Amino acid sequence: MVELIRLESIDKHFPGVHALKSVSFDLQTGEVHALMGENGAGKSTLMKVLSGILQPDGGTIRVAGNDVTIPSPHAAQALGIGMIHQELALMNDLTVAQNIFIGREPRKRFWRLDEDALNEAAREIFSAMNVSIDPRAEVRTLSVAQQQMVEIAKSLSHKSRVLVMDEPTAALNDREVHELFTIIARLKSEGVGIVYISHKMDEIKRISDRVTVMRDGAYVGTVSASETPISKIISMMVGRELDNTQADIPDLSGAPVALEVRGLSRGKEVQNVSFSLKAGEILGFAGLMGAGRTEVARLIFGADRRDAGEIIVHGKKAAIASPKDAVSAGIGYLSEDRKHLGLALGLDLAANVGLPNLGRFSNGIGVIDDAKLGSIARDYIKQLGIRTPSERQEVRLLSGGNQQKVVLAKWLLRNCDILIFDEPTRGIDIGAKSEIYRLMQALAQQGKAIIVISSELPEVLRLSHRIAVMCEGRLTGILPGGRETTQEEIMHLATQRRVEIGGEAA
């Protein structure tokens, strides 16, 4: 084994955050080196430094024994470092082959691009991967799994000696994961070094040689994957023994049904989804990326038009055709993407809280009673523990967790008793997370009916009284919450596809 990469004492500051604190990392030829840590631990930041997207404030990068600087993604490629991003970085309007070879298209005479050579080269890569994707297909027509394969093909086409994979299996089913691991094994045997970022312990055990753990931007340690028990790795990640808190399931047998959904459908995204939710209940929605969970929420909230299905609120059929209807039926939706969909970032906290409620704060001719709005906003700041200098603070200056609380205040003020949380803790640090959890549990105790959509299984397990699992637009099962359910059971339902991809597209 020869050393491919050595990162030494890498430092990186963002405004207000010390994102990387003197982190070191190395990679040998023919090795899969897993990089683990909770969200926000700095894994992705470190890899962005390695692939030239971010510049470190301090430290040295050595590639194949030489000190280098990596000023751009292009420079990283030239050094043989390829990265497969967590958020797929493909151009939807271009074809598969055009995406793979973007930036280094084969040329013919008269500045022409050699499209045939391009498609042929792409076909060769796919056949070597044992994947059949049409190189001439537009990327927008592919499934998420297929797009993932295109990303991998793209990295392979660079003849990279170092491949960084950031959660490559997030959208893959078991069989596709198996194929990916076969590809990884072959790359390994060819001497490629792979940095593998994942949260899935079984995967780490299966394919990696060494595991490096990061926590809060700092290096924790590097251990051998085969000799270290999972519990040890987890305790390195969380810095404490695993918190085994599970949801306390309240007895809801006497509670009234707050929301019932029957036969909800929209195209391929949502197919015949039915479930019910009681007052005081927290229903978790689990599933892979693109399973249709957010789409279900958007249908219930009236943000998209449904093809079929009934929504019954407190026993009465609700005619929900727009978010306005949903809000008047008492449904609040805390969107996945707070910044784009949930908040007016340039406005202050009070204005955001008042936004869907302005009718109540304005007189006959529509002039807003600022004083009244301000005092209500201050009440919520106290009640929800929002950390802000005042209710006049612009929302964009608040942290993610506090922004989330502002969205929540907005809906509480509107008397919403059915609350849909879509990825409520994405991009929120660990401390603020547990605060949001407590808040949700308190709301449930007050009798609010809550839906939580989350891609983090521990989060779903910790919060949910029952767990609905979706796969490819269908509800594949509803599991009991608490100790009775394991992550494996959820994953099984989340990957229970009706037909394999090939059959469906044909």
Added chain:
Amino acid sequence: MTMIVQSEVKKRTSSGVHQKLLAFASLIIMLVFFSLASSNFLQTSNIIGILQATSVNGVLAVGVTLVIITGGIDLSVGTLMTFTAVIAGVVLTYLGMPLLFGIVAAIGAGAFCGFISGTLVARMKVPPFIATLGMMLILKGTSLVISGTKPIYFNNTPGFSQISTGSLIGQVFPFLPIPNGVLILFVVATVVAFILNRTALGRYTFALGSNEEAARLSGVDTDFWKICVYSLSGGICGVAGLIIASRLNSAQPALGLGYELDAIAAVVIGGTSLAGGRGSILGTIIGAFIMSVLLNGLRIMSVAQEWQTIVTGLIIILAVYADMVRRQRT
């Protein structure tokens, strides 16, 4: 792992072709309608008038198509066209240089202004709308300053008027007196279509509009290519400036404002997405012809000027709405 996507691909391509067919069919219907409605419509002089009018707007629209596919917009193409005409006037009439110098100066000036817009957008991150709005006003003012607000005539350059109004094709085939302006439009369109579909510049034009960040992360020098696109678009405005100056045998410094909106309208009618990533030169050419046939036909039917404008507005909205409906269905 078998992942077969051919069937979906076929659906896609057919819908793209469908869209162009729709625009083309509308054009044919208009032509048939106006020829039935007025006997003057199909007369040679009128047809040549339509072709002349299309040549200027068509060339501008081809240029702005490139910018729009990158996800940007160029509001300065109208006044840039005038500016390049004024530059040609300065070189040919004030300095008395030979014709070729005037042509090179006009196209060069256009490309240079495009380069400035591109630099503002790509390197200085000024939003395209604002950068080109500023350029629009700057160029309008500069044209007036240079020319002293008076038209510059090309009486000293005898060959100049031939650029647009002569007919090379007519010399070979006397029954086809197609003006050179139209010939230039088709040459420009063919060259740009080739660039867009066959060269790296074209590939990156689509990539920029589709997902600029992804292109950047793939090692494409996105700023450089964006500047190239704006420069090329500017150079094409120079060609349009030569055509219009040649037709009027003068550079009219007050002209130009409003041409950018006609050009953008033609692009949009031709099915290019203002969101970037998708579009075609063929569509834009059809769009430019739809605009000029419509205006000409209404004029020939003695529809008042004000109503022509209203109809044009309605057509633009209808075309884009039809495209949105089609897109939502697929």
